[in-house]
Amino acid sequence: MSEQEYIPKSKAGKWLNDRLPILTLGAHLTDYPTPKNLNYWWTFGGILTFCLITQIVTGIVLAMHYVAHADLAFGSVEHIMRNVNYGWLIRYIHSNGASMFFLAVYIHILRSLFYGSYKSPREVIWIIGLMIYLLMMAAAFLGYVLPWGQMSFWGATVITNLFSAIPLVGESITTWLWGAYSVDNPTLNRFFSLHYLIPFLILGLVILHIWALHVPGNNNPVGIDIKKPSKDTVPFHPYITIKDAFALLVFMIIFAGFVFFTPNVLGHSDNYIPANPLVTPAHIVPEWYLLPFYAILRSVPDKLGGVILMFGSIFILFVLPWLDTSKVRSAVFRPIYRQFYWIFVFDVLMLGYMGAMPAEGIYLVLARVGTIYYFLHFLVVLPVVGYLEKTDPVPMSISDPVLTGGAEPSLAKKDNGKI
């Protein structure tokens, strides 16, 4: 199973592998020892890879028909929808694909938070993952601007104006981003260029993400270090590939449901109105996946403060592995953290809802409470709980509790229904 031992059977394979050990890599990926207790929350890595490839393929096709010009962009998108063969299908896959990508990445991140996958020795995997997440948000924002509808234009205006909050150089940076004195044709052109670039940067980071994963190997629902290979592991192929494939099929059914039955439900009807620099739509909201951050931005009654907290809410995740002081990874054995975990999930969902509502009255109050709690969770709850919590006994191996009835007989049951 070890990669050093791999010798290609055919003469041609041996010739190639001596010059470029790509068959060794293939053998490593096939035999890669994986914890045998991985549940379906672990299938989202494969699902996310599928999402990335889908976005790249449909995006390349759309770029063959799209025109990145302020006067022509809106019309060219309608041209794709009405005239290009299957253009409607490809565009709906691409636009809903962005939402599905974020749905999958949020589940992937929440799985990591529940099972402590970000903890030592996997901090670098976590940080690369966050860089991918940041690039995803940038790509999604840039892509949303391209149809040059009202939401495109005003979304671009609001987001680029975030940089004007930077003291002294803010205005110059905003003008530099625009290439004009407002969001205009030069802005659209460069956004298209960058929107095409970012998915390939993500692809590069995904390779590093997987490389870094393959050094310590997968975390698992009980969150313990395991011997590899051993009776606690199974080879990646066929055991994990078939499980991933099944999960992917279920995911694709949901994806197809959006594409074929409600392709516009996640979008905003104002984006079917061409961009007009003289009129701002009455109610500007970002796409659903950015709403919690939007709520944090609006909850602060100060421009610079709002921008700092919004970016801070993402950047705080980068130091999460050092804020969580508990040595136990999986929340299965952390009775106190487990409760705070669900409060945190609720808090983020509530912030998302507040981000979609007008910033006034009770919505604003709740958004402020949610924002404060968001930061308390990372800065106070995680460090303190890590010290004070009495964790449940952790099994010595994955097989232990099942075969010997050892450390925690109710373990299997406890794990059910948890994320």
Added chain:
Amino acid sequence: MSKEEKKVNRRDFLYTATYTVGAVGIGAVIWPMIDQMNPDKAQQALATTEVDISQIEPGKSITVLWRGKPVFLKRRTTEEIAEARAVSLDDLPDPQKDEDRVKDGKDEWLVMLGVCTHLGCVPLKDKGDYKGWFCPCHGSHYDISGRIRKGPAPKNMEIPKFEFVDNNTIKIG
């Protein structure tokens, strides 16, 4: 050996010189790559707009596009001017006299960028708690002089550089 290490020799000089020249060279290449994103000459050429204001009645306003941004031109009534000047500077988050926001002797003409200083939306006229402008995006209220009174916007709406070419024409920019 250690004595030799401490001595600055030809090789140290070569390293330092190589790094220096390399850094200057990279800087010289990077700057054009960054500066190409700034507004080009075609954008800069759109820097002035002339507006005919002869048709605007007192109390009315028009919106024109300058550098891709809306500019509000409002011909204010005497009551509105009086209201703007009655406000105490202590009540303003960004204190500025109404007199400083208009041209001397042309008090009725308020010419300002119709861009909210929060995140760049276009405020709606005759709305909000101060009967001036109201930004629907994040709820900033401006008074009849375009000064911020309430909400997340940090500054008054900006007064662009403009001049009266004659009594009926304003040149913005």
